[in-house]
Amino acid sequence: xxxxxxxxxxxxxxxxxxxxxxxxxxxxxxxxxxxxxxxxxxxxxxxxxxxxxxxxxxxxxxxxxxxxxxxxxxxxxxxxxxxxxxxxxxxxxxxxxxxxxxxxxxxxxxxxxxxxxxxxxxxxxxxxxxxxxxxxxxxxxxxxxxxxxxxxxxxxxxxxxxxxxxxxxxxxxxxxxxxxxxxxxxxxxxxxxxxxxxxxxxxxxxxxxxxxxxxxxxxxxxxxxxxxxxxxxxxxxxxxxxxxxx
Numbered sequence: 648x649x650x651x652x653x654x655x656x657x658x659x660x661x662x663x664x665x666x667x668x669x670x671x672x673x674x675x676x677x678x679x680x681x682x683x684x685x686x687x688x689x690x691x692x693x694x695x696x697x698x699x700x701x702x703x704x705x706x707x708x709x710x711x712x713x714x715x716x717x718x719x720x721x722x723x724x725x726x727x728x729x730x731x732x733x734x735x736x737x738x739x740x741x742x743x744x745x746x747x748x749x750x751x752x753x754x755x756x757x758x759x760x761x762x763x764x765x766x767x768x769x770x771x772x773x774x775x776x777x778x779x780x781x782x783x784x785x786x787x788x789x790x791x792x793x794x795x796x797x798x799x800x801x802x803x804x805x806x807x808x809x810x811x812x813x814x815x816x817x818x819x820x821x822x823x824x825x826x827x828x829x830x831x832x833x834x835x836x837x838x839x840x841x842x843x844x845x846x847x848x849x850x851x852x853x854x855x856x857x858x859x860x861x862x863x864x865x866x867x868x869x870x871x872x873x874x875x876x877x878x879x880x881x882x883x884x885x886x887x888x889x890x891x892x893x
Contacts, residue, residue, distance in 0.1 A: 654686075657765055658683075663683070672735060673698075694716075699799055731758075734765070739767065741814070742800075768885070786862075787845075789857075831880070835874035839881070
């Protein structure tokens with residue numbers, strides 16, 4: 648769940664000119680694009696692409712903001728001319744790409760010279776929940792981190808966050824750096840990302856998934872009891888690659 652606090656951390660020390668053209672790969676609701684537009688007073692083109700349209704917000708409102716949303720599968724060559732964008736934002740999407748090396752070459756292609764890419768990914772297996780049943784919590788996190796949601800994911804990798812630096816650095820196409828931002832939550836409520844992460848596991852009950860109904864109910868009870876005792880903690884590490892096209 649992206650929010651302004653996370654985006655502020657991802658774009659720390661990044662300067663973007665108001666006349667920039669911006670692409671968001673895997674834009675979902677286009678929240679990040681509207682945030683970027685407001686923060687940097689963007690007057691240039693703002694385009695979001697996603698494989699699914701069901702997350703798109705009111706498209707008429709977005710058009711009024713100058714945001715365009717396109718159905719496009721980033722696992723394939725993106726339908727943009729060379730040197731189209733000054734900034735690419737790419738969040739929690741890289742693991743879904745079948746050929747990541749080819750995709751990074753395509754990102755480089757559509758970036759203008761000296762253009763910036765901010766590629767962010769949670770390291771799914773490194774997410775931490777405090778609770779009493781360590782084995783069950785570890786099983787749930789590992790299962791979710793490595794479960795291919797075939798309805799919309801072309802690939803998955805529970806270690807994708809820690810791999811982001813290597814994917815970009817080995818190309819030699821970008822000058823950049825890697826940083827880690829830990830999102831820390833102490834609330835197990837519907838407004839928190841950890842709450843949604845745990846509750847989303849209900850979609851993956853055996854035989855379809857990795858938990859039994861009994862294990863899922865025990866996991867929910869564990870989180871709620873831990874929260875009631877004032878001991879709940881959820882930590883999500885985001886790996887942030889910020890690079891400039893050479």
